Amino acid sequence: MADQELHLLSAFLAMEPTDSLIGLARECGGGSVTERVQRFIWEHCITKYAGKLHAPYLRKFLKKLIAEVELNHGDVIDELYEHYAHYMTTLKENDLEKDNARVFKYISFLFPDGCLELSRCLESRKLMVQLQCSLNMLEGDTGCSVWPSSLLLSECILSFPELFSNKSCFEVGSGVGLVGICLAHVKASKVILSDGDLSTLANMKLNLELNRLSVETDMSETTEDPNMVKCIHLPWESVSEKELQNHKPDIILGADVIYDPVCLPHLVRVLTLLLNQEKPYPDQCSNNHPGFSLGSKCSSDAKVNATHQANASNGDESVASLCKRTDNGASHVGLKKRPTALIASVIRNVDTFNKFLTLLDEANLTIEDLTESHRPLNFLPYLKSYDRSTVRLFSISCK
Ligand SMILES: C[S@@+](CC[C@H](N)C(=O)[O-])C[C@H]1O[C@@H](n2cnc3c(N)ncnc32)[C@H](O)[C@@H]1O
Structure with missing residues (x-):
């Protein structure tokens, strides 16, 4: 064809x-x-x-x-x-x-010719995701439609699979579940999706099953299984610190979640709690990409500076801000690392976004705009209704 x-x-x-x-x-x-x-x-x-x-x-x-x-x-x-x-x-x-009925859409990520590493990693030139969505964009608290930010975040995951494979990933406001399906595709070691709306959550589970993933709904920590996606009800307003402490993700993700000023303090509280979770470094860097690891803010700053200072470079400028170079094979015994959050967002209201920035600052979190420096590949060239230039990509971490 x-x-x-x-x-x-x-x-x-x-x-x-x-x-x-x-x-x-x-x-x-x-x-x-x-x-x-x-x-x-x-x-x-x-x-x-x-x-x-x-x-x-x-x-x-x-x-x-x-x-x-x-x-x-x-x-x-x-x-x-x-x-x-x-x-x-x-x-x-x-x-x-x-009609505000549910419909099936198929989102095909087309891998450009020459993406040899990606093709090898993903075993195909095409990934087709089937999604049940609503024609009514407001249904399920807006969670039953595919929003442009989740398309960009999905392109990011497929562009830089090495950043997400073997990583424990936790998404807030997951909507239809597209980002989670892409994470499972690149073999994240654990995928946890969450949403505050119960009808959205039910729709998300159906979508995961349509894409041949098993769904788990238990809140507690479980063993790692790449074919298992955990779906949890997680309203930002009421989720307890204890519930969040069950999860120690390497990467936190969110697409189009910065839009309601009333929800923002609660969202920032959730991000803060997740971003402050420390977990021990694996003794050896288990990354597919020798020399790189993700979420490498450590609690022992002196040691961090010694081993994690230089940004990624050469063929991996695209992931430089997310990755810190590690000494190959260096032992990390005794060191702790904290996660990084990747948030994709369309800034529809500048005041709302500025409020988000203020809240981050008050919570001692730092934000970096990766939009220009970390463009993912264009896997959706046929999707004319998706204006990728409107979506911004940010990383958020502890100061
Ligand atoms: C605009 S949609 C984005 C959905 C999906 N991430 C995407 O980009 O296609 C916002 C999502 O955040 C969820 N959400 C909004 N407020 C929330 C809250 N207070 N707690 C948890 N989830 C919330 C909604 O249910 C919805 O799924």
Whole structure:
């Protein structure tokens, strides 16, 4: 399949706006939706996936597609006409608009050619994640939609798998669970997802199972199992210090969680408690990437400075701020490390974001903007509705 066709199919499965699909279909046909492109749509999109995707969405797409071909005096293939006629008789015109039903979207991360290390690590040029989402963006306290920050954070995880593999990862406000699925894919040693909304949590569990992951819901600490994702109910307002102390993550993640000023003090309290958890260094650096380790703020500053000072460099500028170089094979006996948080966010309201910064400062936490220096690869070139330039990436750690 050519790249343009792969993009069209991927956009169709991700339920991209229908205008965007028509644009991609035109690109496939060199400027117009030719008979060959229509046949591709029929065979690879409609026939294969009609039963799995939202019927009103398919009807809307077919309507636009037929209008596009007719407007340009082309011939519409019979199969498309017939399928559209079928929807005309079985669906009502306003079904799509009024619908806040759950739908299935498929997000395909397409690995650019040349990502040899990634391909080897992920054993495929493509990762397709199936997600049940709501058409209503506010459903489940906004947790039943895919937000752009989780797309960027997922691209980050897939771009720098060595940072997350063999790491214990804990996400706050996980929503549909996309970030957790990517973490499991790059073989994080432990994946804990959390959310404060119970309907979002139920939807998240379903998504994990759809993507062949086992779900555990117990709050207590358990043994590490890379195929097991833990899903916990964690409202920032009421979660106790003791409950959080059960978890000693290496990395804390959050996507699009900085938006409600009322919740911010509670979110910062949760981050502070998690970021202040110390755990002993493994005796040997177990990172896949020799010489690098993550979350390496240590409680013994003198020792830290001696062994963890220089930033990562050369081929790994992208992860420099997250990683500190360690002496290869050096013993860390007696040293403790603290986690780092990676937060992706769209800054919709500057005052809200500034309030977040003030709260971090008061909590003795430091924040670094990694957006420009740590751009992940673009795994979603077909997703025109996702404007990655609006998402900022931050690391947060203890001062
Ligand atoms: C905008 S959504 C982002 C979801 C997901 N991270 C993403 O980027 O697609 C915000 C998420 O934070 C969760 N959330 C909001 N306030 C919360 C609170 N006080 N405690 C715990 N979770 C909360 C919501 O339930 C929702 O899942």
